[in-house]
Amino acid sequence: MSLDVMTREGMPLPANVPARRLIVDAHQWTAVAQQLHEAGAYLLALWGTDERDRSGLFRVFAAFLASDHVVVLQHAMAGDRPVYPSLGRWYPVAIRLQRAIYDLLGLESDDGDTRPWLRHSGWPEDRFPLRKDVSAAATYPNRPRPYPFVPVNGEGVHEIPVGPIHAGTIEPGHFRFSVVGEKVLRLEERLGYTHKGVAKRFEALSLLDGHRLAARVSGDSAVAFSWAYCAAVEAITGTTVSPRTAYLRALALERERIANHLGDLGALGNDAGLAFGLMQFSALKERLLRLNQDVFNQRYLMDYVIPGGVQSDVGPRLIRLLLDEAADIERDVVALRAIYDEHTGLQDRFKDAGQLTPSIAKAQGALGLVARASGIERDLRVSMPWAPYDDLRPAWVLRVEGDVAARVQVRFDEVMESLRLSRLLLEKLPRGSVSTAILAVKAERIGLGVIEGWRGPVMVALEAEESFAIRRCHVHDPSWQNWPLIEHAIIGNIVPDFPLINKSFNLSYSGHDG
Amino acid sequence: MTTAVYLWQVGVCLVATGLAPLFAGWVGQCRAMLQNRAAPPVWQPYRMLRKLFHKEATLATDASWLFRSAPYVVFAVMVLAAAIIPSLTTQLPVARVADAIALVGLFATARVFMALAAMDIGTAFGTLGARREMMMGFLTEPALLMVLFNAFLMAGTTALPAIVQSTLTPSHAMLHPSLAFAAVAFVMVLLAENARLPIDNPSTHLELTMIHEAMVLEYSARHLALMEWASWLKLFNYACIGFTLFMPWGIATQSVSVGGMAFALLALVAKLLVAGSALALFETTSAKLRLFRAPEFLTMAFLLAVLGLLVHLLLEG
Numbered sequence: 060m061s062l063d064v065m066t067r068e069g070m071p072l073p074a075n076v077p078a079r080r081l082i083v084d085a086h087q088w089t090a091v092a093q094q095l096h097e098a099g100a101y102l103l104a105l106w107g108t109d110e111r112d113r114s115g116l117f118r119v120f121a122a123f124l125a126s127d128h129v130v131v132l133q134h135a136m137a138g139d140r141p142v143y144p145s146l147g148r149w150y151p152v153a154i155r156l157q158r159a160i161y162d163l164l165g166l167e168s169d170d171g172d173t174r175p176w177l178r179h180s181g182w183p184e185d186r187f188p189l190r191k192d193v194s195a196a197a198t199y200p201n202r203p204r205p206y207p208f209v210p211v212n213g214e215g216v217h218e219i220p221v222g223p224i225h226a227g228t229i230e231p232g233h234f235r236f237s238v239v240g241e242k243v244l245r246l247e248e249r250l251g252y253t254h255k256g257v258a259k260r261f262e263a264l265s266l267l268d269g270h271r272l273a274a275r276v277s278g279d280s281a282v283a284f285s286w287a288y289c290a291a292v293e294a295i296t297g298t299t300v301s302p303r304t305a306y307l308r309a310l311a312l313e314r315e316r317i318a319n320h321l322g323d324l325g326a327l328g329n330d331a332g333l334a335f336g337l338m339q340f341s342a343l344k345e346r347l348l349r350l351n352q353d354v355f356n357q358r359y360l361m362d363y364v365i366p367g368g369v370q371s372d373v374g375p376r377l378i379r380l381l382l383d384e385a386a387d388i389e390r391d392v393v394a395l396r397a398i399y400d401e402h403t404g405l406q407d408r409f410k411d412a413g414q415l416t417p418s419i420a421k422a423q424g425a426l427g428l429v430a431r432a433s434g435i436e437r438d439l440r441v442s443m444p445w446a447p448y449d450d451l452r453p454a455w456v457l458r459v460e461g462d463v464a465a466r467v468q469v470r471f472d473e474v475m476e477s478l479r480l481s482r483l484l485l486e487k488l489p490r491g492s493v494s495t496a497i498l499a500v501k502a503e504r505i506g507l508g509v510i511e512g513w514r515g516p517v518m519v520a521l522e523a524e525e526s527f528a529i530r531r532c533h534v535h536d537p538s539w540q541n542w543p544l545i546e547h548a549i550i551g552n553i554v555p556d557f558p559l560i561n562k563s564f565n566l567s568y569s570g571h572d573g
Numbered sequence: 574m575t576t577a578v579y580l581w582q583v584g585v586c587l588v589a590t591g592l593a594p595l596f597a598g599w600v601g602q603c604r605a606m607l608q609n610r611a612a613p614p615v616w617q618p619y620r621m622l623r624k625l626f627h628k629e630a631t632l633a634t635d636a637s638w639l640f641r642s643a644p645y646v647v648f649a650v651m652v653l654a655a656a657i658i659p660s661l662t663t664q665l666p667v668a669r670v671a672d673a674i675a676l677v678g679l680f681a682t683a684r685v686f687m688a689l690a691a692m693d694i695g696t697a698f699g700t701l702g703a704r705r706e707m708m709m710g711f712l713t714e715p716a717l718l719m720v721l722f723n724a725f726l727m728a729g730t731t732a733l734p735a736i737v738q739s740t741l742t743p744s745h746a747m748l749h750p751s752l753a754f755a756a757v758a759f760v761m762v763l764l765a766e767n768a769r770l771p772i773d774n775p776s777t778h779l780e781l782t783m784i785h786e787a788m789v790l791e792y793s794a795r796h797l798a799l800m801e802w803a804s805w806l807k808l809f810n811y812a813c814i815g816f817t818l819f820m821p822w823g824i825a826t827q828s829v830s831v832g833g834m835a836f837a838l839l840a841l842v843a844k845l846l847v848a849g850s851a852l853a854l855f856e857t858t859s860a861k862l863r864l865f866r867a868p869e870f871l872t873m874a875f876l877l878a879v880l881g882l883l884v885h886l887l888l889e890g
Binding site for chain 1: 604607608609610697701770771774776777778779780781782783786790857858859860861862863864865866
């Protein structure tokens with residue numbers, strides 16, 4: 060059976076983008092994954108569910124992004140010995156995802172790397188907190204265990220352990236550098252310090268409340284996550300939101316993108332020693348956040364997107380304010396960009412630092428702006444546009460160099476493009492209501508929301524009961540795909556350039572750790 | 574008369590120790606203003622010292638006497654250095670027993686103690702900072718010596734007060750192209766030696782990029798206060814060395830009088846105001862160099878100082 064036939068034959072999966080679901084056995088699991096890989100698809104997410112209370116089975120799901128649609132593979136395993144084949148050969152990111160699935164659910168892949176990933180010392184080795192028969196309230200004694208990092212040997216090689224507690228107030232993550240002098244031979248990351256059990260928490264919530272938790276999975280991507288969640292809710296309840304709602308959600312998403320890019324551009328200048336840049340970009344970002352407060356009644360748009368609609372409408376006076384602000388921000392960003400571009404010292408730090416070649420980015424399955432800075436066309440707003448992006452036709456923003464400078468340029472270009480899109484959204488804003496009632500859960504009970512956030516595609520896979528209880532909600536942050544890329548980008552660079560390179564990726568700890 | 578001179582000597586040390594935090598505060602204020610940011614009050618460093626002196630000191634479990642004593646050694650060395658540099662007057666008894674080469678040695682002593690203390694506790698960052706500091710040190714010291722040689726040749730002495738005397742004599746009032754080279758080289762050395770941009774970033778929170786900050790990362794309370802104070806004092810001393818070599822106007826040279834000292838103090842404050850704002854302007858407009866560009870930067874400083882010497886020998890000799 061050819062790949063095309065299989066994916067076309069799969070049953071349609073309710074989602075905001077074209078999606079199909081294939082139920083496969085262990086052999087097909089790897090065969091289809093391999094065929095998808097050869098066809099240029101990349102892995103979006105990998106997650107498991109505990110179905111033992113219904114069918115005595117565990118299930119594992121893999122979501123792939125093909126060129127214009129999403130393919131979800133579903134594979135069932137016996138409840139007493141849940142083992143499934145690893146996808147790590149074709150999709151390296153699958154290895155960490157598989158380790159995480161084992162930590163949470165006890166489903167074993169046949170991959171060689173069996174070290175814990177999300178489980179540090181919060182629960183014992185033989186406990187799997189996401190299983191239905193494990194209480195969310197259970198507490199365990201904290202027993203830290205040593206974690207075997209991959210050693211690097213050779214004359215003059217030594218290790219620098221960094222984090223999880225840093226000199227500045229930043230999120231926790233551990234970085235183990237193997238260096239000779241200042242040159243980095245190998246970097247190994249250890250994450251999971253901010254694991255909060257978000258997936259388990261979802262299961263105690265009602266379908267119509269989950270968006271609030273989704274928005275808080277990674278605070279800088281609140282709109283992306285809450286929209287993805289709401290899109291999944293609307294998919295499994297067959298709700299169609301009004302065009303005005305879609306436009307306002309896109310406006311919020313683009314504002315989130317602009318705010319984060321402005322913050323990052325300032326921070327990148329600061330990490331290269333140009334505090335001037337941080338101050339100017341912070342002022343711009345603050346201006347945008349204050350207008351968010353005025354227009355949407357919240358600075359970070361945590362609760363703006365709600366199932367079936369948005370929290371508040373935007374009147375003509377506010378539209379005027381937003382348009383004026385967009386013009387001001389554009390003018391200032393153009394001026395600051397000229398300063399950045401012409402600053403020899405800054406450009407010297409940015410150029411060639413942390414280069415991620417297109418071939419590595421492709422092989423590793425890079426997502427989002429990191430992929431676009433390495434010349435890979437990955438932007439779901441363009442390649443599989445959902446409403447309202449099908450009306451807007453966003454332009455590709457691409458760079459091929461893959462270094463810090465390229466990621467800076469992509470951010471500048473995307474700020475400009477997002478400002479253009481925001482203007483378009485405000486000018487073409489359709490009339491209508493901004494709320495639609497959510498009626499009943501459809502028979503499939505399973506749905507997907509996929510939204511290209513500022514960092515990359517965010518996915519929410521949702522399964523609900525007819526009673527509107529959430530049975531399983533899996534949230535996926537694109538940082539999963541992009542964290543391993545830093546390990547590649549740093550090789551051959553010097554230790555003091557790491558913070559700048561890391562900042563140019565600016566990945567989420569919280570979104571990754573879940 | 575002699576007692577008065579010794580009293581003035583103590584006075585010079587006190588002025589340096591007392592003014593150094595203010596100078597750091599002024600630089601910080603200029604930086605903030607240039608970045609369009611609300612500036613902290615100019616006496617912020619004093620508040621910081623008060624805060625730190627009131628805190629309980631915590632020590633790493635592996636810290637030895639070396640780690641504990643380094644802040645006192647480094648601070649004492651910087652005060653002693655201030656006693657040698659004719660910032661206000663050339664009538665300095667201590668300066669008679671220690672010339673400018675001894676001064677370079679004093680700075681080296683502080684550097685060695687700091688680096689040893691940083692390595693003493695055995696953390697990755699302490700060692701990282703210490704070895705970077707030693708790399709900078711072996712590049713800045715020759716460059717600083719070369720700058721000083723320019724002045725030595727011109728004045729025919731290695732004593733700083735005598736250099737000031739010689740520069741201030743009317744017969745000396747001619748253009749010295751060699752001093753221009755030396756001055757640029759000196760500024761470059763000053764930036765590197767005081768952990769300023771573009772070599773090091775004094776306000777960074779990124780532990781992997783630090784040089785000076787990485788060495789003092791494990792210090793707290795009074796130890797940290799002394800380390801911070803010593804680094805402000807070092808910046809102050811470097812500024813005063815610069816004034817001594819290149820703009821000695823206002824320094825009291827004859828018999829020491831209250832009026833002369835008051836005028837010298839005014840002149841010093843004026844020069845510090847200008848130097849501080851120039852430093853802030855330079856730092857605001859610079860990005861930090863890649864670590865391995867720093868040797869190029871310091872080699873350039875050395876080269877400029879050597880060029881100054883050549884110019885002196887060829888044109889001014």
